[in-house]
Structures are given as C-alpha cells and as structure tokens.
Amino acid sequence: MSEHIQQQIETDDEQEIHLRDYLQVIRKRANIIVTVLVLAVLISIIRAYTAVPLYSASTDVLIERNYGTRGLDQDYYRYEPEFLDTQAQIITSVNVGRRVVKELDLTGRYRSLIMPEQKAVEPSLLSRLKKTVRGWFSGVVSFFSSAENATTTANDMLVQSMAGMEPLSEEDQFARMISGGLFVSPVPDTKIVSISYSHENPVIAKLVTNAVVKAYMDEMLEIKLASTSYSLQWMSSKAEQEREKLERAERALQQYMRDNDLVTVENSLSVTPEKLNEFSSQLSRAESERKDLESLLKQIREAGTDTDKLETIPVFAENKVLKDLREKVYKARQSITELSKKFGPKHPTMIKANEELSNLQKERRFEVQRIVSSTENAYELADSKARNLEELIAETKTEMLDMNEKFIQYSILKREVDSSRVLYDTLQTSIKKEGVTDQSQSVNIWVVREADLPIAPSSPNKRRSLLIGLALGLFGGIGLAFLVEYLDNTIKSETELERRYGIPVLGSVVHLGKAKENIESYIIQQPLSPLAESYRLVRSSLLLSSAEKPPGVILVTSMMQGEGKTVTSVNLARILAQGGKKVLIVDCDLRRPRMHTIFALRNESGLSSFLSGNSDKAIIGAIPGENIALLTSGPKPPNPAELLASKKMEELLDLVRQRFDFVLLDSPPVQTVTDSLALSRVADGTIVVVRFGKTTYDMLNGGIKKLTDVRGHILGFVLNGLKTRDARGYYYGYSSSYASDEA
Structure with missing residues (x-):
C-alpha cells in the first residue's frame, strides 16, 4: 500500500x-x-x-517588377512573396513622407489643418497617469545614466547630451506623422496595392493619399538612379584593376610554360594515366592468374604422389591424354580379369597383358608428372609477370608525381588567368548593360484608382x-x-483523491453554509438532512473498510487546522452511536482541545492527567441522552508528543477497547505537530479529513508521506465542506427530496 x-x-x-x-x-x-x-x-x-472621428481616403496602385526585354521570356517570371512587402515598407518610409510634405507644403499652407493649435483644457485622468509614469521612468533612467556617465569624459557627456536632446524639425515631425498614418495592403491574388491615409480632415486625407503615390514614384526613380550611378563608378574602377591583373597573370603563365616546357608535360599528363590504368588492369589479371595457379599447386602438393587423388583435380580430370590412358588402363584390367579365368599367372598371354598394363600406368604417371611440371612453370611465369607489372606501375606513379609537381604551378597560374578573364569580361558586360538601362525603372507603377473625398468617417466603428x-x-x-x-491546487474531487493516492474516499460531507453555524448538533436536530446522510455514508464505508471486523480504535486527523477533523469526530461518533454502538471520544489534541467545550464538560482532569501520572484513573464522562462517552484532554502539558507516544497510552487504549465498540481519537493536524504520527502507530486505522477548496495536494502529499513512513494504516479520506453546486450531482437528490424536512 x-x-x-x-x-x-x-x-x-x-x-x-x-x-x-x-x-x-x-x-x-x-x-x-x-x-x-x-x-x-x-x-x-x-x-x-x-x-475623435477619422476620415480615410484610399487609392489603388498597380506595382510590378520591370524585367525589360527579359519579360518576354516566361522563365523570368517567378514568385516573390517579399516584393510587395518591400514596396509597402518604402511607401511608409520617412523619405516618402518628406516628399509629401514638400509637395503639398504642409508646413506652410496646410499647417493649421495638419496640426491645429491645442486648447488649454484640463488633462484627463488617463493623461495625468501617463505623464506621472513617464516622469517616474525618466527619473529612473536619468539616475542610472548619471551613475554611468560619472566615469566618462566631459567631451563624451557633451556629445551624448547633444545627440539625445536634438529636437526633430517640423518637416520631420510631419513626415513621421504621415508615415505612421499610412496603411498599405495588397489586394489578394493581384499585383494591385491599396494605399490609404486617415485624418480628422477629409480634404487632407485625400490630398495626402494622392501625393503619396507620386512621392513613391519619385523615390523609386531616385533609388534607381543612385544605385546605377554608384554601380557604374564602382564597376569602371574595378574593371581597370582587373585588366591590369589579367595582363600580369598572362605574362607570368607564358614565362612559366617557356621555362618548364609544359606543352610536352601536358601531353605526358594526358598519356600517363591511360598507361597507368592499362598496367593496373594487366596487374589485376596477372594476380588473379597467379592466385588460381597457386591454389592449383596447393591442391597438387596436398595430393602428393597419389595418382588417383591427383586425377580428381579438374586440370587432371579434364586432360584428354589422361582420359585416354584411364580408358586403356580400365580395358587392360578387364582383359587381365578375363584372361585370368583361362590362363595362369605365368602364361605368356597373362605376362604380356600385365606388361601392357604396367606400361599404361607408367605412361599415366608420366603424363600426371608432366601436368604438375607444367603447372609449376605456369605459376612461376605468372608470378614473374605480376612482379614485373608492379615495378612498371611503381615507375609510372613516380613519373606521374614528377609531372604533377611540375604541373601544379602551371594550374595555379592558369586558374588565375581564367578567373581574371571571366571577371573582367563580366564587368565589361555589366558596364555596357548599366549604360543602356540607367534611365529605366526597376519597378512599374500605375495608378488604377485615385483617392476620392471621403464623406463618412471610417472610425470609430461603434x-x-x-x-x-x-x-x-x-x-x-x-x-x-x-x-x-x-x-488552484486545492482538493475538489473524490475521484482525483482516489486516483492520486490509491486510498478510498469514505464519504463527502456537504457544506451547510453560513446560516447553519452549530454544525456539531445539526445532525441531531435534522436527522434526515443531507449532512446526516453524508455521515451515514461515511459510517457505512468505515464499517466495510476491514475484511474481518471494523476497526475499533480510529484516529481522526487532518493536514492543517480548520479542516473539520473535530466536527467529523463528533458527528461520526453520534452516527455510530445511533446504530446502537458504544462510542468513546478521546480528545488527544492536548495543545488546543475543543471536545469539552462542544459537550459542555469540565476539563480539570483528563487524558494528560492520566498519562503524566497525576491521576490513577482516566475519568470518562458520559454524554447525557446519547450513547457516547468522552475522555477530555485535561490540562495542557509541556510535552504532548511524548505523553501520546508513551506506554501508558497503549495501556489506556487496551482498556477502553474492552468497554467500547468504537474509540475515536481526535488528534492535532499532521503537518503542524508529530502527535498524530505517534497515535497512528497504536490506532487500528486513520481517517484523514480534507477540506474541499482549502486542503492543497502539496499539504496532502507531505502528510500522507509522514503517515506512511511511520507505517500508519490509512482507512480513507473524508472530503469535508463539499458545496452542493460543486458536488457534480452527488447530493442534488438530497437537496430536493429533504427540503421539506429541513424546513
């Protein structure tokens, strides 16, 4: 567990x-x-x-890249998603704004419409708040700036102050105002861009919108001219440098070729690799042949002088002479076998037949030896040929290395000449091209629709x-x-409790609300209320929590103060007593006892008195009208944890087990003191009371770990203070069915 x-x-x-x-x-x-x-x-x-109401004027402009004569070829058209975005940034740039200001003379003719005189009005609360925050922020920046500038020189401070305090000109202010008010949006699936500008005055909105298009055209032309002029100047200077560099490289290459006779070397370089490849191919064939002959000789040497075993080797088996000799030997043996049936061994016919067989076998051995000698000679010849080819390849490689060493510098000089020539030719071509196209626009711009005078304001749209x-x-x-x-990390669900800890929830106790304050006696006054049914559910779960018999001594605790453990102890005792059981409540909270107050009993002597030895007997008081008894806490001792963990506490529990069916131990919270941990070891089981919406999982994690570390047996949880609206349908039936009883 x-x-x-x-x-x-x-x-x-x-x-x-x-x-x-x-x-x-x-x-x-x-x-x-x-x-x-x-x-x-x-x-x-x-x-x-x-x-303030604003009027918006808009114009539509067709913008596309100018490919010139290349535009006739469809291959030059390509998808450029960043093109219109780039043009939008140029349209909303400050440079275009300055051109509009100069074109319309906004600083003079239309100044009063663009920037009207401000009336002296009382600033709003929002304005004052912004001003206060800005002033505070400026003060903080000034403080750190002054601390940093304390180590700089006087000249640096003067430069920084001049750069930071230089005000914008009125033209720049107007240009930034126009640039900030422009809105550029491409029309989907077209090359048309909509340009709009909003202003309090509809006339200004129209004038600025139309002027922006002309200013944009002028800006694009100036960008093109400036770029072309700079490009021509740079390319002309660079072409002169590359021409001189090309001449020097060509002279150096020619001199090196003359000194090293590189024409012959270049021819050798083209022939030598072919010769090396041919030698390598011959060497591969020679080595293959040598390996085959070596393998054949190995088989022959393994066979030794055994003629029959030698003839199993393919080169012997496939020899035509040996085939004929084997057939003759076979026929001679057959003939001897037939003659032996007619004649004796010394008969002239038999002697002649044996001599013929002997001669055939000699010829056979001679032929085998001849093939062996031929194979050895072939192997020696193949081995000699392979060594000769290896020497030729080594000589050829040395020759190639010598040639390559001479050719390296030639290649370096030739690459330098080639690169210089390509760069020079490219620069000459670019200079001619720029000279022809320096007056053409890189971007084509046409006004599709001019801006009209707006009639109704565009904003605010209420x-x-x-x-x-x-x-x-x-x-x-x-x-x-x-x-x-x-x-919110608090406990709000029975299912979540059981899923996290694997411990059953004995029951959930509904929340009465602020109007019902005397919760300790509520179930006596309203025995059919949802609260009483909640505790009956807890009682049923408790009685079924053990396989053989219900736990006799039950510890009731919680994680923190105020989660309802004392009230749970009282109400659970009353519910158990209603079933005819004898119940004893032991107030083990020796630090902040409450049980004597709830049942209106005296507390001069109690549990602490018995455990400390000040009293020989534990005075148990009966509750009038109920089948419940109470052992009060007694005077507050200086060492509650030691008393509860003493041997006398175990003896007391052994005594009360014999007199009562159930003994409920009301103890302090687990997270604040160790009293409950000591009691959990002597109790039959522990009920942990958690408060809905108050007890957090972090608290419960620590408390459950402490109880499991001391091997305390946890019977289950009681979810206390569950509100009806959060009960997910558990107690809706109670609220409706028993409304008349509670009234």
Missing part, C-alpha cells in the same frame, strides 16, 4: 477532462467572467464614444468596437477563470 501511495504522490499523470468539467469551471468562476466582461464592454463603449469588447471580455474572462482554476 505504502509503495503505491508513494508512487501516486511522485507521479501526477494528467487525467482526461470532459466537457462537463469545463462547464463546471465556468459556472464556478462566473463572477470573474462577468466582471471581466463588464469591464471590457465599458472600456469599449468609452473608447468608441470619446474617440458597433465593431462593442462586439470586439464583448468578445474580448467573454474570452478573456473565461481564460482568466481557467487560469485561476489551474492555479
């Missing part, structure tokens, strides 16, 4: 989330969503009704602003709600 719990604590796998979980989060965090939604809508309304505010508020509120839910 402990290994499983530890593994579940260390491994936090992500659980599948259903749609009802999302709806539950939205309903739970509805206040956050509504607040964000209302704020977003209010801000949208304020901005829509307080913004309806769109309201819809955007509504959408942003709704999605922002939902996102914030899920963020808060994600950061």
Whole structure:
C-alpha cells in the first residue's frame, strides 16, 4: 500500500477532462467572467464614444517588377512573396513622407489643418497617469545614466547630451506623422496595392493619399538612379584593376610554360594515366592468374604422389591424354580379369597383358608428372609477370608525381588567368548593360484608382468596437477563470483523491453554509438532512473498510487546522452511536482541545492527567441522552508528543477497547505537530479529513508521506465542506427530496 501511495504522490499523470468539467469551471468562476466582461464592454463603449472621428481616403496602385526585354521570356517570371512587402515598407518610409510634405507644403499652407493649435483644457485622468509614469521612468533612467556617465569624459557627456536632446524639425515631425498614418495592403491574388491615409480632415486625407503615390514614384526613380550611378563608378574602377591583373597573370603563365616546357608535360599528363590504368588492369589479371595457379599447386602438393587423388583435380580430370590412358588402363584390367579365368599367372598371354598394363600406368604417371611440371612453370611465369607489372606501375606513379609537381604551378597560374578573364569580361558586360538601362525603372507603377473625398468617417466603428469588447471580455474572462482554476491546487474531487493516492474516499460531507453555524448538533436536530446522510455514508464505508471486523480504535486527523477533523469526530461518533454502538471520544489534541467545550464538560482532569501520572484513573464522562462517552484532554502539558507516544497510552487504549465498540481519537493536524504520527502507530486505522477548496495536494502529499513512513494504516479520506453546486450531482437528490424536512 505504502509503495503505491508513494508512487501516486511522485507521479501526477494528467487525467482526461470532459466537457462537463469545463462547464463546471465556468459556472464556478462566473463572477470573474462577468466582471471581466463588464469591464471590457465599458472600456469599449468609452473608447468608441470619446474617440475623435477619422476620415480615410484610399487609392489603388498597380506595382510590378520591370524585367525589360527579359519579360518576354516566361522563365523570368517567378514568385516573390517579399516584393510587395518591400514596396509597402518604402511607401511608409520617412523619405516618402518628406516628399509629401514638400509637395503639398504642409508646413506652410496646410499647417493649421495638419496640426491645429491645442486648447488649454484640463488633462484627463488617463493623461495625468501617463505623464506621472513617464516622469517616474525618466527619473529612473536619468539616475542610472548619471551613475554611468560619472566615469566618462566631459567631451563624451557633451556629445551624448547633444545627440539625445536634438529636437526633430517640423518637416520631420510631419513626415513621421504621415508615415505612421499610412496603411498599405495588397489586394489578394493581384499585383494591385491599396494605399490609404486617415485624418480628422477629409480634404487632407485625400490630398495626402494622392501625393503619396507620386512621392513613391519619385523615390523609386531616385533609388534607381543612385544605385546605377554608384554601380557604374564602382564597376569602371574595378574593371581597370582587373585588366591590369589579367595582363600580369598572362605574362607570368607564358614565362612559366617557356621555362618548364609544359606543352610536352601536358601531353605526358594526358598519356600517363591511360598507361597507368592499362598496367593496373594487366596487374589485376596477372594476380588473379597467379592466385588460381597457386591454389592449383596447393591442391597438387596436398595430393602428393597419389595418382588417383591427383586425377580428381579438374586440370587432371579434364586432360584428354589422361582420359585416354584411364580408358586403356580400365580395358587392360578387364582383359587381365578375363584372361585370368583361362590362363595362369605365368602364361605368356597373362605376362604380356600385365606388361601392357604396367606400361599404361607408367605412361599415366608420366603424363600426371608432366601436368604438375607444367603447372609449376605456369605459376612461376605468372608470378614473374605480376612482379614485373608492379615495378612498371611503381615507375609510372613516380613519373606521374614528377609531372604533377611540375604541373601544379602551371594550374595555379592558369586558374588565375581564367578567373581574371571571366571577371573582367563580366564587368565589361555589366558596364555596357548599366549604360543602356540607367534611365529605366526597376519597378512599374500605375495608378488604377485615385483617392476620392471621403464623406463618412471610417472610425470609430461603434458597433465593431462593442462586439470586439464583448468578445474580448467573454474570452478573456473565461481564460482568466481557467487560469485561476489551474492555479488552484486545492482538493475538489473524490475521484482525483482516489486516483492520486490509491486510498478510498469514505464519504463527502456537504457544506451547510453560513446560516447553519452549530454544525456539531445539526445532525441531531435534522436527522434526515443531507449532512446526516453524508455521515451515514461515511459510517457505512468505515464499517466495510476491514475484511474481518471494523476497526475499533480510529484516529481522526487532518493536514492543517480548520479542516473539520473535530466536527467529523463528533458527528461520526453520534452516527455510530445511533446504530446502537458504544462510542468513546478521546480528545488527544492536548495543545488546543475543543471536545469539552462542544459537550459542555469540565476539563480539570483528563487524558494528560492520566498519562503524566497525576491521576490513577482516566475519568470518562458520559454524554447525557446519547450513547457516547468522552475522555477530555485535561490540562495542557509541556510535552504532548511524548505523553501520546508513551506506554501508558497503549495501556489506556487496551482498556477502553474492552468497554467500547468504537474509540475515536481526535488528534492535532499532521503537518503542524508529530502527535498524530505517534497515535497512528497504536490506532487500528486513520481517517484523514480534507477540506474541499482549502486542503492543497502539496499539504496532502507531505502528510500522507509522514503517515506512511511511520507505517500508519490509512482507512480513507473524508472530503469535508463539499458545496452542493460543486458536488457534480452527488447530493442534488438530497437537496430536493429533504427540503421539506429541513424546513
């Protein structure tokens, strides 16, 4: 069990989330969503009704790259996604803005329309806030700048201050204003670009929009002319340098060829590789032949003088003379066999037949020896041929290395001549080309539609602003709600508890609400309420928690204070007593006892008195009208943990087991003191009370680890304070069915 719990604590796998979980989060965090939604809508309304109306004028311009005569060839047309983006950056550049300012004389003729005189009005709260933040930020920057500049010279400080404080001219201010107000958007699937400009005055919007197109054309022409002029100047200078370099390289190459007779060497270089390749091929064939003959000789030597074994070798077996001799020997032997049936061994016919057989065998051995000698001679010849070829290849390689050494410098000089000639020819061609096309535009620009005088303002769009505010508020509120839910690490589910720790949840106790404060006596006053049913469910689970019999001594604890362990002890005792069981509550919280207050009993003597030896008997008080007894905590001792872990505590529990069916030990929280850990070792089981929406998994991880480390037997969890709206349908039936009983 402990290994499983530890593994579940260390491994936090992500659980599948259903749609009802999302709806539950939205309903739970509805206040956050509504607040964000209302704020977003209010801000949208304020901005829509307080913004200055702007008029927008737009013109359509066809922009395409000029390929010149190359444009007649379809191969030159290619997809350039960055082309229109580049042109858009040029259109919105400050240089184009300056041309518009000069063209329309905006600093003089239209100055009052572009930049009207500001009236002395009381700044708004937002303006004052911006000014305050800007002033604070400037002060911080000035402080660090002064500390850094303390080590610089006076001249550096003067240069920095002049560069930082130099104001923009009025023309530059107008140009930046125009550039910032331009909006360039390509028309999809075309080469047309829409250029628009917005201003408070519709006339200015129209004039600036049309003037931008002309300024853009002039800027592109100036870019082309400046680029061509610089290119021609640079290429002319570079061509002169390359011409001189080419002449020097050609002279050096010619002198080197004369000194080293490189014409002959070049021919040798073309012949020698072919000769080397031929020698290599012959050597491969010779080595192959030598290896074959060597293998054949090895077989012959292994056969030795055994003629029959030699004749199994292919070169002997395929020899025509040996074939004929083998047939004659075979016939001679057959003849001797037939004659031996008629004549004796000394008969002249037999003697003659044997002599013929002997002669044939001699001829056979002679022929075998002749083939062996022939094979050895062939091997020696092949070996000699291979060695000769190796010597020829070595001599040829040496000759090639000598030739290559002489040819290296030639190749270097020749490459230098070739590269200089190519570069020089390219520069001459480019100079001629630039001279012909220096007056042509690299980009073709045509005005498809001029800007008209706008009649109605383009912004603010109140309806769109309201819809955007509504959408942003709704999605922002939902996102914030899920963020808060994600950061909430508290316990909110029975299923999650059981999945993480592998420990059953004995039951969930519903939350009464602020109106029902006396929760300790509520189940007596309302025995059919959802709260009473919650504890009955806990009782049923507790009675079934052990295989043989229910646990007798039960420790009730929690992770932190205020999670409801004392109330759980009281109500669980009453529910157990209602079933006819004798129940004893032992107040083991010797630091902050509450049981005597709940049951209105005196606490002059109790558990601490018995454990410390100040009393011979543990005074157990009966609760009037209930089948419950209580052993109060007694006076607060200086060493509660030592008393609870003493031998007398075990003796006391052994005594009360005999008198009571159930003994409930109400103990301090696990995370604050060690009292509960000492009691968990002597109890039959431990009930851990966790508070819905308050107890975090981090607290529970540490507490469960402490209990498992001391080998405490955990019976299960009691999820306390479960609200009806968060119960996921567990207690809806109770709320509706027993509403009349609670009333």
